[in-house]
Amino acid sequence: SWSIFEDRIVYQLLVFLQPPSRHSFKLELYGGTHLPETCSNIRVVLECTCLRKMGNIPCFFHPSKTNETAQHSPLLQNLCTGSYLDVEEVACWVQNLVQTAWEHLPQWQDWQLTVLPSSHSCRLLLSGPSDMQLCAVLVFAVEQGSP
Numbered sequence: 001s002w003s004i005f006e007d008r009i010v011y012q013l014l015v016f017l018q019p020p021s022r023h024s025f026k027l028e029l030y031g032g033t034h035l036p037e038t039c040s041n042i043r044v045v046l047e048c049t050c051l052r053k054m055g056n057i058p059c060f061f062h063p064s065k066t067n068e069t070a071q072h073s074p075l076l077q078n079l080c081t082g083s084y085l086d087v088e089e090v091a092c093w094v095q096n097l098v099q100t101a102w103e104h105l106p107q108w109q110d111w112q113l114t115v116l117p118s119s120h121s122c123r124l125l126l127s128g129p130s131d132m133q134l135c136a137v138l139v140f141a142v143e144q145g146s147p
Helices: 074-079 087-102
Strands: 002-005 008-017 023-027 042-046 112-116 122-127 133-142
Antiparallel strands (some): 002 008, 112 122
């Protein structure tokens, strides 16, 4: 969606996060009645990828003689607290990713990117020629289960 707020055009974008391969997101319900309100209730689950009938296919979920422990994505080790997605870490990671990518775009010389403080979303302010300002708010969402 978009709106005009004071002297800025504000865009709100819903960004669906996808789990890394071999993982899924599980939304934990409170008493089975309503969905969680924060990312701290989104569990990241390592999924079984083996087909035991097919022989020696490596599985990161079931330990074997050559794979003694379940392996998790290094990305998840940075974006999770325990087994749960950490929304503050996700927001910080996306903010850093956008800042790094911005410097490689041809428009960066004409527009200034400012990352606005936010611990639960990614808020970006673009200031351009003629004092034009655009604000983009990236709101994170997940889908339950495997993609």
